[in-house]
Amino acid sequence: MTHSKSKHKHKHADAVAPGVKLVAVIELGTTSIRMRVAQIAPGGDVTILDSLQQAVALGSDTFRQGCIGAQTTETCVKVLSNFRQVLGEYRITDERAIIAVASSAVREAGNREAFLDRVLIATGIKVQTIDEAEVNRYTYLAVKPYFKQEPDLRKTSTLVIEVGGGTTEALMFLRGRVSSAHMYPLGSLRLRRQLEDMRTPPARAGEIIARHARQTAERLMAGLEPDLPSCIIAMGGDARLACSLINPDWDQRSLLKLRTKDLANLTRRLANQTVDELVKDLNLSYPDAESLVPALAVYCELCRAMRLRTIHIGGMTIRDGILAEAASGGAWTPDFKRQILNSAMNLARRFHVDEPQAKRVVRHARDLFDLLADVHRLDSRYEVVLTVAAILRNIGHFISRRSHHKHSMYLIQNSDIFGLSARDLLLASLVARYHRRALPKATHEYYTTLEREERIVVAKLAAILRVADGLDQGRLRISGPLRTHVEPGTLAILVDIAGDIALERQDLLAKSDMFEQVYGMQVELRNTHGS
Numbered sequence: 001m002t003h004s005k006s007k008h009k010h011k012h013a014d015a016v017a018p019g020v021k022l023v024a025v026i027e028l029g030t031t032s033i034r035m036r037v038a039q040i041a042p043g044g045d046v047t048i049l050d051s052l053q054q055a056v057a058l059g060s061d062t063f064r065q066g067c068i069g070a071q072t073t074e075t076c077v078k079v080l081s082n083f084r085q086v087l088g089e090y091r092i093t094d095e096r097a098i099i100a101v102a103s104s105a106v107r108e109a110g111n112r113e114a115f116l117d118r119v120l121i122a123t124g125i126k127v128q129t130i131d132e133a134e135v136n137r138y139t140y141l142a143v144k145p146y147f148k149q150e151p152d153l154r155k156t157s158t159l160v161i162e163v164g165g166g167t168t169e170a171l172m173f174l175r176g177r178v179s180s181a182h183m184y185p186l187g188s189l190r191l192r193r194q195l196e197d198m199r200t201p202p203a204r205a206g207e208i209i210a211r212h213a214r215q216t217a218e219r220l221m222a223g224l225e226p227d228l229p230s231c232i233i234a235m236g237g238d239a240r241l242a243c244s245l246i247n248p249d250w251d252q253r254s255l256l257k258l259r260t261k262d263l264a265n266l267t268r269r270l271a272n273q274t275v276d277e278l279v280k281d282l283n284l285s286y287p288d289a290e291s292l293v294p295a296l297a298v299y300c301e302l303c304r305a306m307r308l309r310t311i312h313i314g315g316m317t318i319r320d321g322i323l324a325e326a327a328s329g330g331a332w333t334p335d336f337k338r339q340i341l342n343s344a345m346n347l348a349r350r351f352h353v354d355e356p357q358a359k360r361v362v363r364h365a366r367d368l369f370d371l372l373a374d375v376h377r378l379d380s381r382y383e384v385v386l387t388v389a390a391i392l393r394n395i396g397h398f399i400s401r402r403s404h405h406k407h408s409m410y411l412i413q414n415s416d417i418f419g420l421s422a423r424d425l426l427l428a429s430l431v432a433r434y435h436r437r438a439l440p441k442a443t444h445e446y447y448t449t450l451e452r453e454e455r456i457v458v459a460k461l462a463a464i465l466r467v468a469d470g471l472d473q474g475r476l477r478i479s480g481p482l483r484t485h486v487e488p489g490t491l492a493i494l495v496d497i498a499g500d501i502a503l504e505r506q507d508l509l510a511k512s513d514m515f516e517q518v519y520g521m522q523v524e525l526r527n528t529h530g531s
Contacts, residue, residue: 022049022092023326025319026083028102028127030059030165030189031237031287033079036319037090044327052086054079055285058105059165059189064196067110073118080123099322100127103135104166104187132169132183133421137331138321139171140178140339140418143233143314146255147176159229160314161220161302162236163295165189165287168216171418172224178339179346181418182223186216188238188294189287206271206293213297217305223416232302233312237288238295242266243313245282253315260303260311267296336419337384343418344388351395351411357472360479362390364468367482371491375519376460385424386461388417389431390468409433409446426450427458434462435469439514463518470511476504476525483528491521496529 019042026035037050056075061068068076092098106112107129120126130138143160147153154176161170166187172180191212195205221228233255243250246262270278271293278289303311325331348358369376369383389412396407412429420428430447434440440447440459450458471478475497483494493508495501505525512523 021097021326022090023097023099023323024083024087024090024092025322025326026080026098026100026125026127027317027319027322028056028058028076028100028106030062030103030105030187031285031291032056033076033083034317034319035083035086036323037087037092038323040323040327046323046327049090050086052083054082055287057285057287058102058109059187060193060287060290062105062109063166063187063190063193068106068112068115073115076115077119077122080119080125084123084125095124095126098125099326100125101130101134101318101322102127103130103318104164107131108166131421132181133419133424135169135183135318136171136181137336137419138318138325139169139235140321140336141324142316142318142321143171143235144324145316146233146312146314147173150255153231156231157227157229158231158233159224159302160233160235161299162234163188163216163238163298164236165291168220168298170220170224172227172229174227174346177342178418179227180224180343180416182220182416184216184219184223186219188291188298191294192290209271209294209297212294213301216298217301220302221305228306230306230308231312232299232306232308233314234299235314235316236295238292239299239313240315241282241284241288241292242296243315250313251315255315256313257310258313260300260309263296263303263311264300267293267300270296332381332384337380340384340417340419341387341391344391347415347417348391348395351392351398353392353394353397357477358391358394360472360477361393361465361468362387364471364478364482365390365465367484368464368468371482371484371486372464372519376464378457378460381424382427382457382461385420385428385457386431386464388412388420388428389435389461390465392428393432393435393465393469403437405433405436413446427454427461430458431461431465434458434514435465436511439517459514459518463515466511467508467515467523470508473507474504475501476508485526486521489521490524491515491519492524492526494526494528497527498529501525501527 021040023040024035024037032053032055035052036048039047039049056079057072058068061072106115109115116127158173159170164187166189168184168186170182171178195208240252242263243256243258246258246266247256250256275286275289278284278292279286299311365386369386392412393408394404395411396404399407409429409432412432413425417425426446442448485492485494508523508525516522
């Protein structure tokens with residue numbers, strides 16, 4: 001087991017300064033289990049106290065046989081038991097201070113639940129499998145400091161990419177803000193398993209890896225168009241190892257710029273070695289040695305295709321992102337929500353949505369959400385879902401104006417929006433679907449798959465969005481904050497419009513049927529012109 005203790009002396013819990021928290025982050029990855037112990041100061045500063053790592057072939061099991069074998073399971077139990085002893089030395093016993101996560105190697109295992117149960121029973125450590133949206137969030141939090149350290153990154157388009165053992169994750173930034181997020185089931189260990197299944201001769205392995213790298217790079221670029229990056233930040237253990245081989249003095253934490261020529265030369269040299277030779281020469285585990293060349297080849301192909309002469313290597317990891325979230329006190333911070341909405345607006349632009357109109361409807365929807373807070377009793381997460389639905393409710397026009405609300409639903413469900421899980425996307429897509437025409441029915445596609453509580457959430461949010469959309473029709477296009485007056489059984493919207501507003505009242509009434517059904521209030525348009 002690799003054990004790297006920081007220069008900061010080990011502090012027992014009773015010696016920690018008031019307000020300082022001790023936390024541990026454990027990550028079950030595709031090739032190893034890693035743990036960081038850190039202290040978080042009252043101001044949010046994070047100090048790493050200890051780092052541990054042990055090679056475990058979780059990904060090899062899952063991507064070869066579809067489940068985690070008994071021997072690998074017991075190896076994990078042994079490693080985590082040893083980690084637990086270290087935590088005992090730090091007197092970290094509160095389960096809330098131990099954050100344990102697992103990504104694709106555990107998430108995709110056919111015996112995932114049995115594996116997690118065994119780990120919990122044997123070690124007392126509750127491991128949570130994290131989905132794509134959570135991986136994206138932690139990666140974003142991990143790389144945020146780079147955009148502060150390197151002002152030039154905030155002026156250009158930057159791709160943050162990690163080629164993992166099971167998946168390839170890509171975050172696209174435009175001028176320092178997330179524009180899109182993508183996750184592909186393309187990984188270095190998956191490729192090794194395919195080579196085994198095809199019984200590829202060793203002499204042809206390098207050729208097939210190179211072809212796979214080109215195909216992966218092409219697929220990534222297709223997903224990023226039209227905003228191809230002018231800068232790449234490569235993350236992950238393979239990229240860090242390559243950087244250390246080229247620059248032995250690198251501190252493994254900061255952002256370092258390499259010439260792509262140097263990375264390509266290293267990759268070619270390593271590709272000429274067998275896995276056994278890589279294990280011996282670089283002191284790697286077999287899973288790490290198997291993943292190294294395929295991952296580096298993808299980075300090289302991306303740089304070649306984008307004609308980049310340099311590539312940045314990032315030393316931060318998903319564990320740093322988890323610690324940053326623990327230090328900030330929660331997941332859905334204002335900055336994180338802004339990144340989600342920025343990603344949604346970038347998607348809307350791709351489908352040629354009327355941006356000024358979308359922003360007006362968003363403003364109305366948020367005003368109504370805030371006004372009804374005591375009635376709907378939904379937290380700020382659902383305000384984000386509502387806002388995404390308001391931004392994207394009309395993207396279906398790109399396909400057809402007929403039943404465009406249904407097309408919008410399908411497009412939202414099948415889009416990559418940074419920070420939103422598949423379930424959040426489903427909710428947003430249904431809210432957008434019900435912003436017009438028919439009210440929700442138990443027989444409607446996708447709506448019928450929701451739990452009762454989720455159906456209620458969709459009804460509450462869709463009712464608000466229908467009214468917000470109705471307030472942007474004809475002469476009602478209110479540009480500023482809504483003026484409202486709430487009475488028993490009535491929500492009055494106050495406007496200042498010259499002349500008769502009978503048609504506007506009728507149009508809004510037609511959009512308010514669901515609102516009255518859900519909230520028990522009629523929506524009434526009142527004209528204050530001349531009063």
